Amino acid sequence: MICVYNAHSYNLVQKESTQQILAQTHYITTNTEVKVMIWCNINTFKIKKAVWEIYRTPEKIAMSSEEVPGLQGVRAYFGCGPALRENLSGEMSELKRKLFADTITAVIQAEVYLLPERGYTSLAAYDRYWDDMYAGACRYYSNLERVTSKLMDYAGVDNSLSSLFVRQQHLNINQVDTDKIIVNAALNDFFHEMAVIIEIAAGSLIIERIFAEILRSPDRVCKEAALLVDRLKGKTLKAMTKKELINLLGARQGCTHLIELIYNSINDAYKLI
Known part of the structure; x- marks a missing residue:
């Protein structure tokens, strides 16, 4: 048996202050490594800042970190799909949309620890x-x-916890x-x-x-x-x-x-x- 592919996704939502949360997804595979980060208002879940980072790709795309200004003001909650489709295009757009959606899902999962807010x-x-x-x-x-x-x-x-939600997903493909x-x-x-x-x-x-x-x-x-x-x-x-x-x-x-x-x-x- 030969291992031919690995993929690992890590979602983390943290309370940065009484006003803000940071949600991020780090996605690492055999041929790709990218990261998504969104900072949200803790009361409204509206996105203050969204960042897409590239570390490694099969196409040898240069390492980079870029803001996604079109997501500013979008509520990181159910129903934000159209905003993701509208504002996440270009290179690696399919993966980019998926990882931003996964990150917003993590925010929703974290809501149970922010009930008063x-x-x-x-x-x-x-x-x-x-x-x-x-x-x-x-x-x-x-x-x-x-x-x-x-x-x-x-x-x-x-709701005193600093880490509000953590999710890990792992995929391993082997050829027999x-x-x-x-x-x-x-x-x-x-x-x-x-x-x-x-x-x-x-x-x-x-x-x-x-x-x-x-x-x-x-x-x-x-x-x-x-x-x-x-x-x-x-x-x-x-x-x-x-x-x-x-x-x-x-x-x-x-x-x-x-x-x-x-x-x-x-x-x-x-x-x-």
């Missing part, structure tokens, strides 16, 4: 907000009547002889931990076997989503769209984090092969 009077009020706003969006929020552990209780809220590719991927953050192993036929790009495990999650109902990965057996990477993948993995009855982890894994494997 964000105007929430209690943990229960924030819980109700998510129950209403995210209803039916994933397995947890599609099965609230079965949930025994409330998300905010699971989070263990303490000439006919098989093995993909290992994992996600670990304040609230979740999961791992995936995918065996792919190198010639046909058919998924022969796939295993998934959700080790930590807000409730045991989330872990049921890992059982749905069997639906990917026999599917071909080349023919599978993200929409099809989402539907196969349960859509609103699936785990959004597991779906994204698997999508990134097979997408990177397909590009590499």
